[in-house]
């Protein structure tokens with residue numbers, strides 16, 4: 001109990017009121033000063049398990065990268081469609097996504113312990129972090145373009161049969177504007193033009209999203 005108490009912040013003590021009556025009744029006092037007098041073995045077990053459970057929960061919540069992705073996706077219902085059946089996902093994607101989500105991909109900058117070299121192994125940038133590799137390492141700029149185009153093509157494939165004609169990387173039809181949005185959807189039935197620009201950024205909290 002002494003060892004466990006250091007971790008979960010509980011300690012045993014004798015009930016003072018009962019001691020005055022000449023009876024020894026043990027109690028558990030936890031950090032937030034709730035006092036439990038375990039009357040049965042089951043109750044003692046439950047109290048200790050609950051304390052350990054909340055300890056693990058707090059440790060997890062305070063991890064450095066915890067909640068980065070969810071902070072954004074939770075802002076909008078449309079961002080929370082989960083792939084329940086593994087469609088469009090290969091095992092290689094699966095392994096990468098879940099490592100990346102908790103920043104466990106073995107890039108040099110992700111190692112917190114020791115005094116290891118953090119330099120980018122491709123381009124010499126001082127800190128090889130996940131955002132650097134995915135979004136700002138110049139050597140991979142061709143891959144950024146392919147990633148952007150793949151997402152764009154996927155969207156075209158999904159939008160075209162539902163809404164009408166989609167033009168990709170062209171000036172807006174019917175205007176002399178020189179800007180070329182990624183996609184322009186012409187919805188003839190509702191007489192609407194929908195402009196879509198695809199942007200892939202690293203989900204580094206809300207501020208990064210708004211800037212993007």
Ligand SMILES: [Zn+2]
Pocket residue numbers: 120121122123124125132133136137138
């Ligand atoms: Zn680099």
